[in-house]
Amino acid sequence: MLPHALRAASASFLMSIGLLALQGSKAFAESIPSAAGVGAAATPVSASRDLQLEVFINGTSTDLIAAFRQDADGILAIEPDQLRNVGIEPGEEAMRPDGLIDIAKLPLVSFEFDETAQIIHFTVEYDARSARVIDAHERAQDDTSTADPQSSLGALVTYTLFASTGGGGIDDMWAFDGASGWFEGRVFSPFGVLASSYIANSSPDEPYGSTRLDTTWSYSNPKWLTTVRAGDVITGGLSWTRPTRLGGVQIQRNFGLRPDLVTMPLPELSGSAAVPSTVDIYVNNAQRLSEEVPTGPFQITNLPVVTGSGTARVVVRDALGRETVSETPFFASSDLLASGFWDYSAEAGFARRFYGVESGDYDGRLMASGTLRYGVTDWLTLEGHAEGGAELINGGAGAVFGLGPYGVGSFAASASSYGGQTGFQVAAGVELQLWGMHFFARTQRTFGDYNDIAAVTVDPLPPLLPDDDFHSAAPPRALDQVSVSVPLRFDPSTLNFSYTQLKTDEGEKSRILGLSLNRPFGNSASFFATAFTDLEDEDSFGAFAGVSIPLGNDIYASTGVSSDSEGTAVTADLVKSEGNEIGSVGWRLRDTEGAYTDRAVSASYRAPFARFEAGIQQHEDQFRATAQADGSVVFAGSDVFFSNRIDDAFTVVDAGVPDIDVQYENRPAGRTNRRGKLLVPDLRSYEPNRITIDPTNLPIDATVAGTREVTVPADRSGTVVKFDVEAGAQNALVTLRDEGGEFLETGAAGQVEGGASEGFVVGYEGQAFITGLGPQNRIVVDQPTRGRCAAEFGFEPREGEQVAIPDAVCRPVE
Numbered sequence: 001m002l003p004h005a006l007r008a009a010s011a012s013f014l015m016s017i018g019l020l021a022l023q024g025s026k027a028f029a030e031s032i033p034s035a036a037g038v039g040a041a042a043t044p045v046s047a048s049r050d051l052q053l054e055v056f057i058n059g060t061s062t063d064l065i066a067a068f069r070q071d072a073d074g075i076l077a078i079e080p081d082q083l084r085n086v087g088i089e090p091g092e093e094a095m096r097p098d099g100l101i102d103i104a105k106l107p108l109v110s111f112e113f114d115e116t117a118q119i120i121h122f123t124v125e126y127d128a129r130s131a132r133v134i135d136a137h138e139r140a141q142d143d144t145s146t147a148d149p150q151s152s153l154g155a156l157v158t159y160t161l162f163a164s165t166g167g168g169g170i171d172d173m174w175a176f177d178g179a180s181g182w183f184e185g186r187v188f189s190p191f192g193v194l195a196s197s198y199i200a201n202s203s204p205d206e207p208y209g210s211t212r213l214d215t216t217w218s219y220s221n222p223k224w225l226t227t228v229r230a231g232d233v234i235t236g237g238l239s240w241t242r243p244t245r246l247g248g249v250q251i252q253r254n255f256g257l258r259p260d261l262v263t264m265p266l267p268e269l270s271g272s273a274a275v276p277s278t279v280d281i282y283v284n285n286a287q288r289l290s291e292e293v294p295t296g297p298f299q300i301t302n303l304p305v306v307t308g309s310g311t312a313r314v315v316v317r318d319a320l321g322r323e324t325v326s327e328t329p330f331f332a333s334s335d336l337l338a339s340g341f342w343d344y345s346a347e348a349g350f351a352r353r354f355y356g357v358e359s360g361d362y363d364g365r366l367m368a369s370g371t372l373r374y375g376v377t378d379w380l381t382l383e384g385h386a387e388g389g390a391e392l393i394n395g396g397a398g399a400v401f402g403l404g405p406y407g408v409g410s411f412a413a414s415a416s417s418y419g420g421q422t423g424f425q426v427a428a429g430v431e432l433q434l435w436g437m438h439f440f441a442r443t444q445r446t447f448g449d450y451n452d453i454a455a456v457t458v459d460p461l462p463p464l465l466p467d468d469d470f471h472s473a474a475p476p477r478a479l480d481q482v483s484v485s486v487p488l489r490f491d492p493s494t495l496n497f498s499y500t501q502l503k504t505d506e507g508e509k510s511r512i513l514g515l516s517l518n519r520p521f522g523n524s525a526s527f528f529a530t531a532f533t534d535l536e537d538e539d540s541f542g543a544f545a546g547v548s549i550p551l552g553n554d555i556y557a558s559t560g561v562s563s564d565s566e567g568t569a570v571t572a573d574l575v576k577s578e579g580n581e582i583g584s585v586g587w588r589l590r591d592t593e594g595a596y597t598d599r600a601v602s603a604s605y606r607a608p609f610a611r612f613e614a615g616i617q618q619h620e621d622q623f624r625a626t627a628q629a630d631g632s633v634v635f636a637g638s639d640v641f642f643s644n645r646i647d648d649a650f651t652v653v654d655a656g657v658p659d660i661d662v663q664y665e666n667r668p669a670g671r672t673n674r675r676g677k678l679l680v681p682d683l684r685s686y687e688p689n690r691i692t693i694d695p696t697n698l699p700i701d702a703t704v705a706g707t708r709e710v711t712v713p714a715d716r717s718g719t720v721v722k723f724d725v726e727a728g729a730q731n732a733l734v735t736l737r738d739e740g741g742e743f744l745e746t747g748a749a750g751q752v753e754g755g756a757s758e759g760f761v762v763g764y765e766g767q768a769f770i771t772g773l774g775p776q777n778r779i780v781v782d783q784p785t786r787g788r789c790a791a792e793f794g795f796e797p798r799e800g801e802q803v804a805i806p807d808a809v810c811r812p813v814e
Contacts, residue, residue: 129296137302151717154636166624173623178203188717192219212359227254236345236371240427248349265378267330309433329405337375351457363457365390407432423450478503493519511535567595609642641679649713656725661694732803750781
């Protein structure tokens with residue numbers, strides 16, 4: 001296997017492409033500080049100097065301070081970006097050789113410079129105004145959204161255990177039928193994550209069996225937006241390619257490392273305000289932004305929207321409440337990349353075969369694959385894909401293009417050569433939203449002997465029957481898909497139509513037609529009906545219709561009638577949904593009568609350390625009982641924890657003392673154990689997660705540096721959040737007086753001599769909270785008007801009590 005691994009690494013290295021983006025630094029005008037600055041006195045100009053001036057336009061403050069350069073001859077100049085940022089378009093005729101704008105040469109602009117007040121007043125005609133740019137996505141982010149991700153050293157095992165009993169009669173219901181388990185082990189550190197998963201099973205015919213699924217090491221670099229993997233990987237792909245499992249290496253763009261990054265084109269809105277106004281932006285009747293704007297044009301960029309079609313409404317409201325409303329339709333698609341964005345994936349390795357059946361069956365031929373996407377403009381994204389190895393060469397290119405506010409379209413073509421066989425493939429698709437109707441269509445055709453990695457590396461299973469042939473893994477000869485969703489104008493119902501036509505490489509054909517109807521009624525109830533048929537097989541059809549009614553407290557009742565080639569049956573369901581909170585209970589009752597009998601009852605419970613589910617089922621004459629447990633065992637923070645299943649990130653809160661309430665995003669997360677720790681699962685990787693503790697239950701003699709921390713865990717990793725609670729701390733509340741019996745001055749600052757504690761400040765009535773005390777202490781205090789003094793006092797800690805030292809005398813010192 002070592003030569004295979006070396007060849008895979010070498011091929012991946014040759015395929016990797018370094019993508020560097022250089023971003024020039026830009027200076028922008030800054031908001032005015034809350035406190036007014038001191039005006040500069042007028043001084044003669046003997047040399048050029050830099051000025052920071054508050055900017056007024058047409059008599060109104062922009063609330064911005066811009067940097068100007070004043071030459072020795074008094075000419076004022078400014079950088080183009082700063083001028084545009086305050087609301088004035090930098091004209092080319094005013095551009096100087098040094099790249100600055102001479103404001104005296106700006107067309108349609110005049111100004112007055114108040115040197116004493118450090119203010120510049122511009123009078124600007126409308127055509128000379130630049131649009132005030134408001135980044136809506138930036139407004140939604142906080143200061144910690146781009147914090148560096150963290151990962152501690154630790155490990156966890158996530159498991160799903162399942163067991164069943166049953167047989168051909170009620171007397172056999174408790175006979176052992178089988179047991180299985182799914183396990184995934186992860187070891188995480190700042191150097192990446194090593195994960196391995198497998199399944200194990202036992203049955204009356206086979207006491208023990210196991211199969212390895214995936215073993216992969218991965219490392220992600222948020223600065224490069226890149227993830228590197230080694231082991232079992234899945235090749236990157238496009239809508240017209242087929243991803244393949246490989247045993248090898250992979251380097252891949254991962255936009256998920258920056259949740260704050262917007263990668264798809266978003267609608268841009270613009271408008272104008274005649275007077276200072278408030279702009280409210282609504283997307284599909286939901287408010288997304290409210291911003292104050294000065295007079296003049298404005299532009300809203302990076303507006304947060306969901307994919308698909310919608311309408312953005314801009315409401316400009318002045319101080320008198322007068323409104324101007326405009327609406328703009330849009331269509332957002334994640335298939336398009338914003339202008340200038342790259343997306344790529346490169347892999348090399350050996351094709352995995354019989355995944356889930358065999359633990360380590362890999363084809364012996366080295367294969368490689370590469371995928372690339374680039375946003376040329378906001379409405380055009382180019383795509384490319386190539387793969388090959390062992391006589392296989394496959395490559396193609398395509399494009400995804402916007403169709404204005406109505407939808408997106410795509411087209412791609414590729415060709416292959418393998419062992420003297422050649423073939424071609426073309427694919428096209430369109431997605432539209434017109435008159436409230438959603439339309440999707442896609443077609444794909446192959447010609448000749450078209451092959452890819454999946455087709456040439458498959459090891460076909462022998463036929464199950466003597467008359468059967470080997471099944472080909474080549475791409476289908478034809479694949480057509482059409483779907484239409486139409487909300488009815490005369491009724492609140494929605495009608496959905498779908499059609500799929502598939503022709504395999506062997507010539508087998510399917511034409512599946514589907515139809516569904518959904519209609520809400522009452523407060524939350526709904527009626528639904530579906531039907532399907534295969535036009536190539538008259539025995540393949542089915543229909544189902546029913547109603548669903550919520551009963552409150554997460555309980556739903558539904559009933560329906562189904563019909564297929566086996567007959568007609570009636571089903572009734574009563575379900576209580578299980579929540580995500582600890583202690584949540586769920587259950588289900590189901591009964592089907594008619595063409596066949598199927599009865600079942602099940603219940604689930606979410607405990608702090610695992611989730612449990614059990615059920616009993618009767619299907620015709622077969623009786624069965626099942627039980628399942630899901631959870632995780634975590635080794636982190638020098639401790640062991642049992643938890644519900646953890647699929648992403650988590651943190652271990654180390655408060656230092658037991659029975660401290662912990663909140664995650666202002667929701668109760670639990671209470672620390674006797675070692676002062678708590679596992680908080682279900683964190684969002686690469687996003688800021690806020691953890692707080694409630695100091696109410698802290699011992700009276702405990703100190704804590706802070707009660708709020710923000711952690712940004714890496715992918716599928718864990719962090720440790722320490723609050724540095726110190727119980728039994730050496731601190732006391734000391735009342736300080738001078739020799740005359742007067743309290744020391746409020747605001748006086750002090751320090752314990754010879755100690756490592758932080759300084760303290762004297763509060764009202766001479767009280768100071770002083771930490772880092774010993775049996776005998778000497779403190780020095782600097783008073784604002786009375787000078788320096790020193791006090792000496794003893795200290796004896798008392799467990800569970802706040803030590804108070806009254807009337808410590810502070811005597812003057814030099």
